[in-house]
Every structure is written in structure tokens, then in C-alpha cells.
Amino acid sequence: MHSDFYQLLKEQGYQLGVPATAGSGVDIPTATTILAFKYRDGVLIAGDRRATAGNMVMYDRTDKVLEVDRHSVMAIAGVPATAYEMVRVLEHSFKYYRRTQLQELSFEGKLRALSKLLKENVPAALSGTGAVVPIFAGYDAEQETAKIYFYDILGAEFEGVEYAVSGSGSPTIRGIMHYVNTWGDQPLQAMSEEQAAVQALRLLTSAAEFDSATGGVNREANLYPIIKLITAAGVDTMPDVRLKSLFETKVARHV
Amino acid sequence: MYEEPYKWVEAVGNRRHYLDEQFKEGSPVVALAYDAGILLLTVSKGTPKLYEIYDRLALGGMGHPADLEKLRFSLLEMAHVEGFNRSPSDVTGSRMVKYGIAPILKQAFEEVFKAPFIVKLLMAELGAKAGKNSLLTINYDGTFEETSHCAVLAATQSVQETMLQFLRGQVPEGSSLDRTVAGALLAWAVGDRAQRRRETGQQDKHEKETTGSEDPAELAGYLRERVSDKTIECALLDRHERGSSKYRMLTVDELGRMLPPDLKAALS
Numbered sequence: 001m002h003s004d005f006y007q008l009l010k011e012q013g014y015q016l017g018v019p020a021t022a023g024s025g026v027d028i029p030t031a032t033t034i035l036a037f038k039y040r041d042g043v044l045i046a047g048d049r050r051a052t053a054g055n056m057v058m059y060d061r062t063d064k065v066l067e068v069d070r071h072s073v074m075a076i077a078g079v080p081a082t083a084y085e086m087v088r089v090l091e092h093s094f095k096y097y098r099r100t101q102l103q104e105l106s107f108e109g110k111l112r113a114l115s116k117l118l119k120e121n122v123p124a125a126l127s128g129t130g131a132v133v134p135i136f137a138g139y140d141a142e143q144e145t146a147k148i149y150f151y152d153i154l155g156a157e158f159e160g161v162e163y164a165v166s167g168s169g170s171p172t173i174r175g176i177m178h179y180v181n182t183w184g185d186q187p188l189q190a191m192s193e194e195q196a197a198v199q200a201l202r203l204l205t206s207a208a209e210f211d212s213a214t215g216g217v218n219r220e221a222n223l224y225p226i227i228k229l230i231t232a233a234g235v236d237t238m239p240d241v242r243l244k245s246l247f248e249t250k251v252a253r254h255v
Numbered sequence: 256m257y258e259e260p261y262k263w264v265e266a267v268g269n270r271r272h273y274l275d276e277q278f279k280e281g282s283p284v285v286a287l288a289y290d291a292g293i294l295l296l297t298v299s300k301g302t303p304k305l306y307e308i309y310d311r312l313a314l315g316g317m318g319h320p321a322d323l324e325k326l327r328f329s330l331l332e333m334a335h336v337e338g339f340n341r342s343p344s345d346v347t348g349s350r351m352v353k354y355g356i357a358p359i360l361k362q363a364f365e366e367v368f369k370a371p372f373i374v375k376l377l378m379a380e381l382g383a384k385a386g387k388n389s390l391l392t393i394n395y396d397g398t399f400e401e402t403s404h405c406a407v408l409a410a411t412q413s414v415q416e417t418m419l420q421f422l423r424g425q426v427p428e429g430s431s432l433d434r435t436v437a438g439a440l441l442a443w444a445v446g447d448r449a450q451r452r453r454e455t456g457q458q459d460k461h462e463k464e465t466t467g468s469e470d471p472a473e474l475a476g477y478l479r480e481r482v483s484d485k486t487i488e489c490a491l492l493d494r495h496e497r498g499s500s501k502y503r504m505l506t507v508d509e510l511g512r513m514l515p516p517d518l519k520a521a522l523s
Contacts, residue, residue, distance in 0.1 A: 069498075070497070092339045099308065100331055
């Protein structure tokens with residue numbers, strides 16, 4: 001009963017990441033800001049659009065919040081080449097499982113699949129050529145709730161009970177999220193879809209203010225962060241036109 | 256004993272006869288394009304016979320469940336490895352059939368010392384645009400045919416022709432999903448009834464009914480009798496489905512809402 005696509009790939013000679021010597025002690029760059037938090041209807045997951053190489057801005061339209069299937073999303077911080085490859089492997093793995101076994105892979109099974117990829121990528125991560133520190137969020141059909149998990153580069157998974165952040169801009173917004181969630185008008189989990197989206201735009205704008213590796217909103221270029229909403233109905237991407245309207249009415253006047 | 260060519264030809268002929276016998280009681284499969292995609296329909300008892308293969312590929316089958324499973328897994332492996340190594344748009348029904356599954360079936364059929372696959376397959380591929388769909392039927396000996404509007408699997412070539420004639424007369428290209436579901440279900444009834452008549456030697460008496468002029472009330476009555484303890488399987492490759500995977504099964508409720516009152520009454 002073959003249901004493991006990654007195993008199938010490996011049998012054909014596939015290897016994730018670049019073989020490298022572990023433990024050379026190179027700094028692990030995670031130049032980006034990604035975040036996820038629970039709101040009233042599910043989970044909001046968002047990320048900025050900037051890709052950097054050292055102090056160079058390589059690209060300002062990167063999509064770091066990627067739909068893996070109809071009910072799960074992986075937001076990526078770290079080396080894009082490895083992160084995109086992991087998403088491709090997961091995307092095919094989940095589909096392959098569903099199509100061979102005629103049922104969806106459980107949410108727990110999806111978490112383990114990502115953890116396994118991160119573990120196998122440790123040598124590349126430690127050598128500085130392939131570190132990935134993702135956030136994985138999705139709808140758990142068995143427990144009928146949307147959930148958030150974040151990982152370290154070794155593959156350990158942690159549940160973000162209320163929220164999770166990753167990337168170079170995350171120290172800035174982690175404190176803000178704690179403050180808003182604890183002493184704000186209402187906790188993040190009580191926010192409506194619109195309130196949650198405004199919060200995400202403000203958080204990412206704050207991260208861009210203090211972290212040069214995080215891209216902010218560029219209204220002239222009509223460039224907004226990627227924001228996705230995960231509910232029982234599946235994954236939905238918030239359109240730029242709505243982000244533009246929210247930014248102009250609820251965010252821009254404060255910066 | 257098969258060293259002599261004519262002995263081998265005789266053995267292959269016997270094998271063809273043996274295989275034809277195996278499909279006599281199989282459930283026909285119907286694939287029909289509609290305005291937003293492709294519908295696959297069959298009636299099954301226990302084991303499903305319609306499957307998702309890839310983002311735009313679906314499979315229907317007749318025959319032995321174990322053989323069907325083996326070939327389904329071969330297709331799934333081929334499609335996913337190819338889609339991962341190249342691109343999902345390189346995974347086409349035509350490539351999967353011509354260079355993947357058809358050679359395997361042909362080889363198994365002609366190796367007379369080994370057991371053949373007892374299967375007939377129907378591969379449906381949703382085109383990027385309406386009118387670009389592909390429907391491939393593959394016989395147990397590896398021969399295949401490609402069409403775009405409708406295709407069927409049934410016990411014999413003659414029953415398949417009967418069903419296709421009915422479909423062409425009843426469901427014009429570009430029909431709505433509702434009309435397509437009803438047409439496909441009636442076509443299944445036409446095929447299943449023709450198979451049963453052939454079984455009981457009544458085919459000559461009813462030969463005139465194979466011209467597309469079937470009585471809908473009579474077919475509804477036949478469906479009531481045949482479908483009561485079985486499941487109507489309906490799968491869609493729907494162009495409007497969100498995300499990359501276009502395959503989904505119709506639920507019992509959806510099916511109930513789509514069928515015309517006379518058929519709904521017959522099946523309730």
C-alpha cells in the first residue's frame with residue numbers, strides 16, 4: 001500500500017536540499033516577516049513580499065504564503081529555494097495520499113510530513129545553504145478547528161495556540177501581538193475578518209518600519225502583503241483591492 | 256506448445272474470448288462533457304470505480320478490482336512523479352495512456368503464459384478551455400481510442416455503440432450539468448439493459464431500441480429495479496473548481512437536486 005510520495009521520490013534518486021557539511025556555523029538568514037493568528041472564523045496567515053540577498057533587495061513581489069492544498073498553507077522564512085521545494089514536495093505528497101488512499105491525509109499527518117522534510121534538511125540548514133523556518137496553518141477536519149504550528153530549523157513543531165511569527169521582522173511584531181492580544185480592546189481570537197486583516201497590515205507595516213529585510217506596502221506600485229484566511233470552507237486569498245481599501249482607511253493615517 | 260505462430264494466435268484468440276466473458280456482468284461507465292467540464296458516471300456495489308488521477312485527470316474502470324487497483328497505482332505514480340519533476344501541465348491523459356498504461360496492458364495481454372489484466376479503462380482529461388477535453392478508452396489488449404464529447408465502457412463493442420448512439424441523440428455538446436447527469440444515467444441504463452439482454456439472448460428482439468428512441472419511462476423503471484441496492488457514482492472534472500485539482504465527487508444531495516422529477520421519483 002504505497003502512499004508516501006516523498007519515499008517514492010527518494011527511491012528514484014531524489015534528494016532534498018544540497019548535500020553539505022554540517023556545523024560550519026554560518027549565520028542562518030531568515031530575512032522576512034511572516035505571521036499567523038487565530039481570529040473569529042479561523043486562522044489568518046500573512047507575509048511580506050520582499051526577497052533579499054545580504055543588503056540587496058532582490059525582488060519585491062515574492063509570494064511567501066503558499067497554499068499547499070485546499071485546507072492548508074505554509075508561510076516561509078529562510079532560503080527560498082529550499083522552502084519552495086518543500087512546498088512542492090508537500091503539495092504533491094498530500095495530493096498523492098488523497099488520490100491513492102481515497103481519503104484526505106489527517107492534519108497531524110500533514111504536520112509530520114513537514115517536520116520530516118525539515119529534519120532531512122538539517123545538514124543543508126546548518127551549513128547555511130538551506131535553512132527554512134516555516135509556519136504551517138490549516139483546518140483540522142477531525143477537530144473542526146483551524147490551527148497554527150511553527151517550526152525550528154531542526155524540524156521540532158510547536159503549536160501557536162493564539163499566534164505565531166517567524167523571520168527577521170518577527171521580534172518587532174511579537175511584542176506587539178502579545179500586547180494587543182493581552183491588553184487590546186479585544187483578543188485576536190475575537191476579531192472579525194476585517195479587524196484581523198487590518199491588524200495583519202499594521203503588524204507587517206510595523207515590521208517593515210524596523211526591519212530592512214521586510215517589505216512594506218508600496219501604494220504607487222499597488223503592492224500589498226499576501227493575506228490568506230483559513231476556515232472550514234478552505235483557504236481564501238484576500239484580494240489586493242480589499243487590502244488597498246483597508247490600508248487607506250485603517251492603516252495609512254497612522255504611519 | 257506456443258512456439259508455432261498459429262498456436263500463439265490461437266492462444267491470444269482464446270484469451271480474448273476468456274476476457275470478453277469476464278465483463279458480461281460489469282457495470283458500464285459513462286463519460287460526458289458538459290458546459291463547464293466532464294462528468295463520469297457509473298453504478299457500483301461496494302468498490303468504487305471512479306478515481307482522481309491528477310489535477311485534470313480522472314479514471315473510470317470496469318473489471319477485476321485488484322487489476323484496476325494495480326493499474327490505478329501505476330497511473331498515480333507516473334502522473335505525480337512526472338508532475339513533480341516537470342510540471343503539472345506536462346501530465347496529460349494522452350501521454351499517460353499512450354506511453355504509460357497502454358503498453359503495460361498490451362504486454363500483459365500477449366504474454367500468454369501469464370494472467371492478463373481484466374480491465375477496461377476510461378481516462379478523462381479536462382482541457383484548459385471548453386472543447387479541448389480528451390476522453391480515452393483503453394481496452395484490455397492495450398488498444399485505445401480518443402474522443403472529446405462522450406465515451407463509454409461496456410461489456411462489448413456493440414453495447415458501447417448503443418450507448419454512444421443514445422448519448423449523441425439525447426445530450427448535445429455544451430449541455431448543462433443537470434441535463435448531462437440525467438443523460439448519463441439513462442445511457443448507463445441503456446448499456447446495462449443491453450448487456451443483460453445479451454446475457455439472456457433477447458438482443459435480436461430489442462435491436463430496434465438501440466437507435467436512440469428509448470422510452471424514458473421504461474428506462475426510469477429499469478433504473479429503479481437495478482439501482483436500488485447500489486450506489487450511483489458521479490465524479491466531475493469541473494473547470495470552475497477552485498485550486499489546481501479540478502476533481503470532485505457529486506454528493507447524494509447534489510445528485511438528487513439535479514435529476515429531473517421522473518428519475519428522482521424512480522430512484523427515491
